[in-house]
Amino acid sequence: MADTLLAVRLIGRQRQLDIVGGWVDELVAGRGRAALVEGEPGIGKSTLVNHAVRQARGAGCLVLAGACDELSQAFPLLPLLDAFDGRDHAGGTAGADGAEASGTNGAAGRGRAQIMEILRSEAAPGNRVDPVATATERLLVLVDEVSRARPVMLVLDDLQWADPATVVAWGRLARAARQLPLLLIGIARPVPRRDDLAALRRVIEPAGRLRLHSLSEADAAELVARAAGGTPGPGLLRLAAGAAGNPLYLTELIDALIRGRALAVDDGRVEVTVGRGPDSLAAAIADRLEFLTAPVREVLRAAALLGADFSVGE
Numbered sequence: 001m002a003d004t005l006l007a008v009r010l011i012g013r014q015r016q017l018d019i020v021g022g023w024v025d026e027l028v029a030g031r032g033r034a035a036l037v038e039g040e041p042g043i044g045k046s047t048l049v050n051h052a053v054r055q056a057r058g059a060g061c062l063v064l065a066g067a068c069d070e071l072s073q074a075f076p077l078l079p080l081l082d083a084f085d086g087r088d089h090a091g092g093t094a095g096a097d098g099a100e101a102s103g104t105n106g107a108a109g110r111g112r113a114q115i116m117e118i119l120r121s122e123a124a125p126g127n128r129v130d131p132v133a134t135a136t137e138r139l140l141v142l143v144d145e146v147s148r149a150r151p152v153m154l155v156l157d158d159l160q161w162a163d164p165a166t167v168v169a170w171g172r173l174a175r176a177a178r179q180l181p182l183l184l185i186g187i188a189r190p191v192p193r194r195d196d197l198a199a200l201r202r203v204i205e206p207a208g209r210l211r212l213h214s215l216s217e218a219d220a221a222e223l224v225a226r227a228a229g230g231t232p233g234p235g236l237l238r239l240a241a242g243a244a245g246n247p248l249y250l251t252e253l254i255d256a257l258i259r260g261r262a263l264a265v266d267d268g269r270v271e272v273t274v275g276r277g278p279d280s281l282a283a284a285i286a287d288r289l290e291f292l293t294a295p296v297r298e299v300l301r302a303a304a305l306l307g308a309d310f311s312v313g314e
């Protein structure tokens with residue numbers, strides 16, 4: 001099921017698959033690079049990188065992956081340290097593979113523990129050493145060590161939420177990647193716009209920057225056909241047009257219609273059932289929130305309009 005969904009969401013991405021596949025081929029050959037995959041939410045960034053993760057693992061590379069989020073910005077280097085703990089992280093990108101990169105075994109695990117101990121020393125009385133700077137240096141050494149032992153693919157998802165120390169460390173790794181069998185892939189949305197991320201983007205050469213755009217009308221129709229299990233009719237295509245070529249929105253739409261039993265198949269053509277289908281894409285996706293009470297949905301609407309920051313009073 002997961003493989004089928006991955007294949008569906010990669011429809012229309014052959015050129016991008018060839019690019020990231022080329023990055024992995026370079027890594028296997030011992031040549032590293034820094035790369036950045038950008039695009040709006042749901043456009044397929046993590047799905048594309050997950051395909052590269054599978055390719056890298058199949059070729060014997062060590063894959064390390066972490067993810068940033070808004071709540072972790074107060075903890076320096078946390079996304080990069082998480083990449084060494086062996087767990088899967090938010091965004092669907094696979095975590096570090098094997099005991100060699102786990103939090104308890106091997107040089108990677110020991111190095112991670114040392115870095116965390118350095119960061120904990122920040123509160124020690126009389127400590128005059130900058131623990132974040134020291135931890136950053138040790139992290140760079142750790143990445144160097146593991147990549148010299150085995151080609152490494154290091155992925156960081158939702159880079160737009162990275163804490164400042166992580167951005168600095170990522171930039172330094174990006175500058176060193178060409179000298180190591182190290183493939184750095186950052187995944188980011190175009191907003192929020194930050195000066196430090198803009199500077200980081202300039203460090204990455206043009207061949208390493210990949211921007212994902214909306215699917216063409218034909219590719220979107222193919223995705224709908226694959227997800228729905230038949231040729232989409234005019235009504236279904238009208239609903240799908242509201243997704244503006246966003247693969248996540250399209251798959252969410254079809255899933256909502258299937259769960260609501262609002263699709264009918266007639267001689268291989270799939271169409272929205274008259275009187276049962278939603279009036280728009282927004283209505284279909286809103287079905288996901290129907291299990292919440294009306295007051296909770298009202299709070300969510302207000303929060304969405306207010307943005308990322310708002311007070312309790314608001």
